Amino acid sequence: MKYNFDEIANRKNTNSVKYDEFDSELPMWVADMDFRVAPAIESAIKKQLEILAIGYSLIPDEFFNSFANFYKKHYGTTFSKNEMVYVSGVVASIDATLKRIGNKGDNVVVLAPIYHTFYHCIENNNKKVLPSNFLVNDGKYQIDFLDLEKKLSSKESSILLLCNPHNPIGKIFSKEELLKISKLADKYGVFVISDEIHGLLASPNTKYIPYSNVSVNDNYMVCLSNSKAFNIAGLQSAIAVIPNEEKRKLLQDAFYEDDIGEPNFFAVSANIAALNESEKWLAELNEYIYENKKVFFEKVNEIPRLKVYWGDATYMMWVEYQNDINSREFVKKLNEEEGLLVSPGIQFGESGEHHFRINLATSRKNVLKAIQKLKHFMEGK
Numbered sequence: 226m227k228y229n230f231d232e233i234a235n236r237k238n239t240n241s242v243k244y245d246e247f248d249s250e251l252p253m254w255v256a257d258m259d260f261r262v263a264p265a266i267e268s269a270i271k272k273q274l275e276i277l278a279i280g281y282s283l284i285p286d287e288f289f290n291s292f293a294n295f296y297k298k299h300y301g302t303t304f305s306k307n308e309m310v311y312v313s314g315v316v317a318s319i320d321a322t323l324k325r326i327g328n329k330g331d332n333v334v335v336l337a338p339i340y341h342t343f344y345h346c347i348e349n350n351n352k353k354v355l356p357s358n359f360l361v362n363d364g365k366y367q368i369d370f371l372d373l374e375k376k377l378s379s380k381e382s383s384i385l386l387l388c389n390p391h392n393p394i395g396k397i398f399s400k401e402e403l404l405k406i407s408k409l410a411d412k413y414g415v416f417v418i419s420d421e422i423h424g425l426l427a428s429p430n431t432k433y434i435p436y437s438n439v440s441v442n443d444n445y446m447v448c449l450s451n452s453k454a455f456n457i458a459g460l461q462s463a464i465a466v467i468p469n470e471e472k473r474k475l476l477q478d479a480f481y482e483d484d485i486g487e488p489n490f491f492a493v494s495a496n497i498a499a500l501n502e503s504e505k506w507l508a509e510l511n512e513y514i515y516e517n518k519k520v521f522f523e524k525v526n527e528i529p530r531l532k533v534y535w536g537d538a539t540y541m542m543w544v545e546y547q548n549d550i551n552s553r554e555f556v557k558k559l560n561e562e563e564g565l566l567v568s569p570g571i572q573f574g575e576s577g578e579h580h581f582r583i584n585l586a587t588s589r590k591n592v593l594k595a596i597q598k599l600k601h602f603m604e605g606k
């Protein structure tokens with residue numbers, strides 16, 4: 226390995242949400258990584274800083290081309306520069322879209338358990354969350370297509386908010402699954418938002434499939450971002466791919482109206498450096514995370530009353546526990562007694578109760594420490 230992921234950034238007392246919002250010896254909750262950014266990103270940011278006048282930025286063609294080329298090369302996508310719109314965050318783009326598409330009181334269908342912020346985002350925009358819970362068969366999460374169709378067929382359902390690949394369970398949807406989803410959305414005239422922020426994080430030799438590759442129509446928005454894979458969430462930058470011209474115009478105007486259409490001073494060069502110059506770093510990162518996940522999966526599955534679900538995407542792992550206490554209580558006690566902070570499953574919806582999500586984007590040493598803490602905690606329960 227050329228890059229040393231065993232050495233992590235020292236983030237304590239840096240106004241970091243992950244490290245400084247709550248008191249914890251080992252915070253493994255919020256979705257950002259402890260690894261330092263790729264050298265090309267570091268250089269790009271340093272170069273930008275040399276200017277010292279931190280003013281407003283334009284978005285050059287090179288920025289959009291870096292996305293188009295990277296996704297074409299790695300995922301065979303064919304979207305063009307014209308279909309992409311800059312936006313200062315994936316959640317911001319979803320929020321603006323939920324405001325503009327469909328009517329007040331409509332249902333937004335999600336596959337649950339799902340990324341908790343979606344719930345607030347939907348409800349804050351006067352829409353209703355309509356969850357379709359995954360089925361768990363043979364230790365694997367599967368889409369309940371009968372239920373999904375029932376939910377999408379409701380007259381009040383106007384949007385399907387997909388998390389592709391899926392946070393918190395780390396599932397990579399197959400081509401068949403995505404195609405089936407797309408056909409159902411098409412049949413019932415539902416607009417699909419596919420949040421692909423975790424897409425570039427996948428086990429070696431596996432790949433997620435962009436929704437745009439399989440969609441049977443152009444009634445969708447795909448959200449792409451380098452925030453998770455390149456650890457640049459603090460730069461607040463993302464891309465919305467909106468193939469339908471009318472919808473693109475509507476949403477592009479919406480992003481400007483909501484003041485989320487302009488880039489951070491460092492965002493343009495950092496994103497270009499990520500996509501054009503950091504492929505090797507990303508491949509090694511994915512290998513390191515895979516090893517972290519593998520050791521966690523093997524060791525934690527040996528701990529009585531804990532069950533880890535394998536997912537090939539993201540650095541998150543989804544764990545079920547057997548104990549009477551609810552997941553908020555479980556997480557609180559785990560942090561108070563062992564100093565390990567994870568996310569309670571209930572955050573991700575009712576079907577997430579009695580689970581927790583853990584962030585493994587940290588050094589192997591921290592992962593091993595977390596395993597010991599979980600073991601000790603469960604022994605006392």
Ligand SMILES: Cc1ncc(COP(=O)(O)O)c(C=O)c1O
Pocket residue numbers: 256313314315316317340388392420422423450452458461462463
């Ligand atoms: C699925 C998903 N979407 C969006 C976000 C946040 O994206 P942004 O910071 O670009 O709003 C996260 C962060 O955890 C996430 O997991």
